Amino acid sequence: MTHSSGRGAGSEPEYRLARADDAGAIAEVIRDVVEGPNPVVFDRPWSEEEVSMWRRRLGSSGAIYVAVEGETLIGFGSLDYNTRQPETCTLGVWLRSEWRRRGIGTVLAEYLLSHAREQNFRRVVGSVPDNNEAALSFLSAIGALAPLINPESRFELPL
Numbered sequence: 001m002t003h004s005s006g007r008g009a010g011s012e013p014e015y016r017l018a019r020a021d022d023a024g025a026i027a028e029v030i031r032d033v034v035e036g037p038n039p040v041v042f043d044r045p046w047s048e049e050e051v052s053m054w055r056r057r058l059g060s061s062g063a064i065y066v067a068v069e070g071e072t073l074i075g076f077g078s079l080d081y082n083t084r085q086p087e088t089c090t091l092g093v094w095l096r097s098e099w100r101r102r103g104i105g106t107v108l109a110e111y112l113l114s115h116a117r118e119q120n121f122r123r124v125v126g127s128v129p130d131n132n133e134a135a136l137s138f139l140s141a142i143g144a145l146a147p148l149i150n151p152e153s154r155f156e157l158p159l
Contacts, residue, residue, distance in 0.1 A: 013067040013069045013107075014069075015065055015108065015111055016065065016066060017064070018063075018076060020055070022066055024051075026073065026076050027045065027046050027047060027048045029073065029074075029076060029095070033094045036097050040092065041092055041094075042094070058080065058081075060119075062119075065112060067095070067104050074095060074104065075099055077105070078090075079115055087121060088123040088125060089116050089121040089124055091109060091125070091142070092126065109142045
């Protein structure tokens with residue numbers, strides 16, 4: 001299933017669940033994030049196999065959604081969870097540096113929050129690194145969006 005964001009004029013990214021053949025492109029986005037300033041969550045590049053294993057581990061409870069522009073995977077978002085905290089999931093969104101601050105991450109987060117609602121997660125958390133104002137601003141906006149998309153949950157930023 002693919003969706004266009006419907007925002008703005010011109011070519012719009014398509015949003016869909018990640019497929020097995022997206023693992024290499026997701027690994028490239030992770031590499032771009034790690035090479036930039038203040039990486040969030042990822043502290044080193046991941047191999048295509050590591051991304052594949054992560055995607056398989058998430059199964060249908062978690063999710064990885066991707067944003068694709070033409071033939072290029074420009075970013076992804078994930079909904080991860082820990083079986084010891086079955087009502088809690090962790091939301092993260094990562095974009096190639098040249099695609100940031102265009103609303104793409106917000107659309108990915110909307111899909112992830114809808115998935116969290118469908119999977120009955122009650123608590124959604126996000127990770128914010130030190131000295132990353134852009135990530136904090138993004139997650140604060142998502143926190144305000146969360147009750148609209150997933151009214152049964154609460155969004156928290158860990159301290």
